[in-house]
Amino acid sequence: MTTSRFLTITLSILLAASRADAQCTSCASGEPLCDASQLVSVEGFAETDTSCKSAQLANFQKRCCNGPPYDYCSICPDGTTPSGLNDPIPTGEFATDPTCNEFQFQPNSRTNLIPGQEGNCADTFLQRTSHYCGCPNIQQECYLCPDGSNPGNPDRGEAWATNSNCRGLEFLFSAFTADECQVYPDNFGVNFAAFCVCPGVEEPPADNPECSICNGNAVVNPDFIYARPPDAVFERKCSQAEEFAKFITNSRSCDTLLQQARIACCPNGSIPGLETNTMGASSGVARVGSTKMFVGLAISAMAILEAMVEVN
Structure with missing residues (x-):
């Protein structure tokens, strides 16, 4: 039993290391919708690098990817858990507004507002409208x-x-x-x-x-x-x-x-x-x-x- 558990843990570590060393892809999911010349380069980045996630976010915001990296950009700019995860975000898109928790998993939450700020979490609607979610020091x-x-x-x-x-x-x-x-x-x-x-x-x-x-x-x-x-x-x-x-x-x-x-x-x-x-x-x-x-x-x-x- 001890040997089996050791092998399982070792395999998990190896798999994690393999994922960490994986080459970053231009899109968090799916194939790019744009020519390579329009994409933010991910050359030399590992899949888990912050630079990789930022590039994937930018490529989504440039309309070159179907979806953003959902494991990048927290609701609150300081990374804390918001007090109002179940509070509504009044986007005006649907008959029922999504909650903060639901909004963070919608692609449009990662849209940037100001042209030229692609790849910047602080410019996403997710963080710009985090005042709806009870984030500290955000008004x-x-x-x-x-x-x-x-x-x-x-x-x-x-x-x-x-x-x-x-x-x-x-x-x-x-x-x-x-x-x-x-x-x-x-x-x-x-x-x-x-x-x-x-x-x-x-x-x-x-x-x-x-x-x-x-x-x-x-x-x-x-x-x-x-x-x-x-x-x-x-x-x-x-x-x-x-x-x-x-x-x-x-x-x-x-x-x-x-x-x-x-x-x-x-x-x-x-x-x-x-x-x-x-x-x-x-x-x-x-x-x-x-x-x-x-x-x-x-x-x-x-x-x-x-x-x-x-x-x-």
């Missing part, structure tokens, strides 16, 4: 509504800057630090607090001096649907784009976010330098351009940040 620093309350219309969908509903925007804002809260939301050029009907925030007037969809002219057909799934996340009517214009806070964002709507909805010649009303906007449905159908936070969060970069 929420940014809110969609200035007074920290919930938006009055959480299910309202925004189809131009973020392709998200207001619950999703509320979750996104909660992931920003105090410093980022002063910069990144403004980069959108959209008054999301007003759009989502936050308490105490006035709705802007219809005659927005910063943005008019048709340069002061009325749209040709308010009920014309110029985009719908699967080419767009939300169905878009000319009247909806016309209304959204009043929430845009600068002319640059106006030009960027409403270009498709202008092409489909405005009278020809109303926008200098832009050929408009070429889609037959009297009836039917147009599909202007190609808008990706974002599925889940793992993709939509990246899309939101990409949209911010494009606007700037």
